[in-house]
Amino acid sequence: MQKLFVTYIFLAISFLALAQTELNYPDELYGPEKITASWVSHPDINGPSDQVILFRNTFEINDISEDLIVNISADNHYFMYINGIFVTHGPQLSDIKHWKYETLNLKNYLKKGKNIVAIKVVDFGKRRFLGMQSIYTSLLVNGVTENAKVLSTSGKSDHWKCSIDKSYKAIEINWRTEGEKSIVGGFYANNPTDFVDMNKFESSWQLLDFDDTDWQHNQFFESGSSMGGSIAYLLEARNLPLLSWEKEQLKNIVRSTSSKTSNFPKEKMQIPSNSKVTFLLDQKVVMNGFPELVFSKGKDASIKIKYAENLFGPNNKKGDRDNLENKTLLGYYDHIISNGEAFQKFLPNWMRTFRFIEFEIETKEEALTLNSFMNYKTRTTIPSIAQFYSDNEVYNRIFEICKRTVDICTQDYYLSDAYYETMQYVGDTKIQALVWHAMSGNLAHTKNAIRQFHHSRDSEGNILGAYPLRSTFIYPTYSLIWVDMIADYYKLTEDDDFIRSYKNGIAHTISGFEKNMNDLNLVNKTKYRYFVDWYIGPNNGGGTATNNGGENSAIVSLHYVYTLMNASKLYAKMGDEMASQQYAKRAMEIKKSVYELCFDSEKKLFAERPDKSIYDQHTNIMAILTDAVDESLQKELLIKLLNDKELLQATYYYRYYLFEAIKKVNAPELFTLAQKPWEEMIANHMTTTLERFDSKEKRARSEVHPWSTSPAYFYFDYLAGIQSVKNNFEEIRIAPSFGELKTIEGLLPTAKGNIIFKLKKSGSKLFAEITIPDLIKGEIFWRGSKLSLITGKQVYVMK
Structure with a gap:
């Protein structure tokens, strides 16, 4: 290892x-x-x-x-x-x-x-x-x-x-106007693709x-x-390193309309004159970059190169990604016209994301030769070197798909997804930033994102839901999450200068959100949407559980409490006790109202609003995280919400907060149950993580979505139990919880050097082999006992 x-x-x-x-x-x-x-x-x-x-x-x-x-x-x-x-x-x-x-x-x-x-x-x-x-x-x-x-x-x-x-024109991606659609599913915010007539090049x-x-x-x-x-x-x-430009070999043809087999792209391929050929390449894993095609002859031949994360079966169902039978590729494409010269070269003007690439070629009176086809991988050059391995292969594969997703989507900003939107959203970035730090030990992208979101602020204190942006997306819940991101950053680094630079911005955002509160101490409707999660089923509300514009939403009100609690801690660290106490008091008032108005004593669950017509996991998760329910009752509530299938379910995104709740009540035995949706991704041979749950009403769309990568973060932070307790891993605490796992080993990069670990649980004993750099000190905890960590490679046995 x-x-x-x-x-x-x-x-x-x-x-x-x-x-x-x-x-x-x-x-x-x-x-x-x-x-x-x-x-x-x-x-x-x-x-x-x-x-x-x-x-x-x-x-x-x-x-x-x-x-x-x-x-x-x-x-x-x-x-x-x-x-x-x-x-x-x-x-x-x-x-x-x-x-x-x-x-x-x-x-x-x-x-x-x-x-x-x-x-x-x-x-x-x-x-x-x-x-x-x-x-x-x-x-x-x-x-x-x-x-x-x-x-x-x-x-x-x-x-x-x-x-x-004069050879270039943009190909607009049609997703909402009449005519043949370029993609499956709604919203597309990425760049258009390329039409290039090499006769004019x-x-x-x-x-x-x-x-x-x-x-x-x-x-x-x-x-x-x-x-x-x-x-x-x-x-x-520029405040981030340049992007990579690294050659990658692309894989062979897996399906073709031509009877002649070919080893393209490892070997060149000839397309006869006056013919139509379609063939499919499967990379086996999702990739990103700039695919470069070199081709010769074939005067006026038409070459379409189509890219997709997955293939679609009947009714746009995806299923097992390794099963290609009766499935088609629907996705964006580049279109090139050959000028008949030797060694013409096409490189797209923007990054492409793909597992599958399909060529549609139509030649005229001259045969066309495809000389080579390879990819230039592009992403941040900050090394992503974290490793994780356990005795459960499903966990190992979940870690792999989470890591690949975050690696692809960390460019010179945090991408929300790599294919459809590629924007930097606040809610998505909070999770991606934590996972990326676990993978790299680097905070440069996170600092950049927090600053860019700060630049997006409007006069009411709203943070734009995504930024940079040439439009206006406002989700008041995402404004709150910007404050939560600063709290995450401070908890790790204790960087007083950093949080002080945002002190006024935090106050502006909170005062702006406070205007949404009503006399019940719950949120009012606003002209903006309180995005919570991509719920499925009745009353999904297009991402807002209440389906009534968010009026009196308990989950949104409790997320405001969550942020007020974070702000209270930040202001206390900045020495502003008056503001700190004010935020803490306001949090208590709202929690009290949510409990009195929304807690159902018969069901022993929080309803999503006072009329008790809707119940969801999200409200109950946030009730645990904010202590809206007594600490002695939190584990019981957590077990109930995980096993009640009638509740509106937390999807991949919101399960970050579910894992936080499991960690808070220290219930590692529930981790696998909370992780079940990722097991389906592994069963379907996915190599990156989905955006949302699949349903007949709304098919899952993006397949490279970092907000769904939180298990990888908690593998280190909770199951292996490796946490910074001072100044970005200057001092650490290792308290393994394992859950259903018996062995965990890996590498966690930090700003102070790499932590290499092998942890094994045998009955009541812990066997730990841990290597820490000279700049790190700390302790290891097991069943109420603790030992001081020694630098270098050491073995610890604890009962």
Whole structure:
């Protein structure tokens, strides 16, 4: 096991050592105050629309040993090449008032003499990703070092030339208008896909010997900054590492309409002239990245590349993901037209997510050759190295699918899902942040998310439900969860400066929510939706249990209590006892009202509202977490809510709070029962986690959804019992609870180093082999006894 750990870490570090790095991460070295370049565009661009601009700058370098440092950004997205070699893509997702730029040292890509920097800027048009704010299709490059000034953009007087890529058009994903639908299920917020006619494409445009004589000079769009702010974008340095760009081999054909078998993509494949061929690739696990197709000949052949997380059977039922029989692929696609030349190359303009890829090819009078097809995996380059193994294979596989989901969805922000929406939602992020920290030991993405949500605040104190965002989603419950995220962060780090920076924001959010409360000390209806969970069954309310606009909702009122309790603790830590006591008192008042109005003494359950017409797991879970019910009765209530099938059920998302309740009452024997829905995912050979329960009324949609990954967090935090008690794992507590497990082993990365552990329960004895770094100290607890942990690898036996 330890050998595996060492190998894993070595590979991760080796990859990072070879990659291009962001110079402003983790510390800002090149701030926006020295940016003198301007935003530029193509002179024929009149406004935002789906289009691609290609930029080139040919320049000479005499001393390749000198650093050549630039800042770069674009609207909407850019891809950068030097001397034909891919460097990176960006910018990091943010908003207009906090527009990110990358800072790169390009010297390792240069050669003595002439060099070429080529940049593709993509505008995805009116149906661009809902998380992507935009002003104008534009590029900014700022030379930081003197030898990089030749790369600064300014307009006609600079050294850049540009051309509109006439081969490209955006393919809008149809999910709500008339005609054939592109996807199964509702809401799509991701980017459109690509149509590329290679007959109009300027091949080799990234290379030095390309003839750009007919290209035009850039046109000035706007200054990089002005009057202490910006007329266009208010620039900020990127605060996360660059994304990966790692080659991955794609797997073979599993189904084809052609009688001729092929080992594509491991070997090239020829499609005869005047033919139609459809074939399916199965990657066996869900993946993400930029799949690259290289193809030759086949003048005017049509190539559609379709991507999906899963296949669909009759009535859009998914079932066993490994069973492909009588199932079809329905998903978004790219469409390419061949120009008949050799070694044409297609790379999509935005990340694709897939387990299954289907090619639909129609050739004309010339045969088409598919030379190669591979993927460039893209995600954060912060290593995700956690490992977990137990004596129960189902647990092990649940950990794997949770980890893969969170790894895919941690890009340069936290993605809510990898296929349909790809937005950073508050409720989703609270859970993903905890799981990601368990996987990586790193908090950079979490700090970034909390700050971005803070930027979304409206005048009433509402946090937008998702951010960055070019729309307006407000769920008052998610505003509360933003405060809960800060409490999670502080509990781990004890970072006083961090919470003080949000003190006024917390107060603003809570005072804004307080306006929703009525004379019963329960919530009123608002013009916004109190999202709780994707309930199934009657009275599901579209995510709100009461199905009446949330009026007098006990679960929402109790979540307000939960947040008030968190805020009270935070303000006490900040030395503001008056506010702390005020929040604690308000929490007590609401709890008392919820108990008096909603507790059913006959059923011994909390109803979801005072008329006692609806009962759900959620209200009772939150009653335990907020002590709305006496502590002596909480375990009984927990057992009851887990076994009462008549209650509206907590789905994958809300079971994070269910696991918290199990941990609070210390009932590890109930963990497996609470985890049952994940067992169905394993039985169906899923490799990532679902968004919601499947039902006839509403089919499960997203299959790469991090809010469903909470079991992996609790495997470490509760079953293995490894918790930080001081300053982000400077001091730890290990108190295994096991549940139904007998052995647990793994690796938990922390900011102070990796904790490697093997835990075994035998009767009343605990056998523990634990390796902790020198920077960590703590204790191990078992059945009322405790021992001090010793650094290095040690064996502990406890009765």
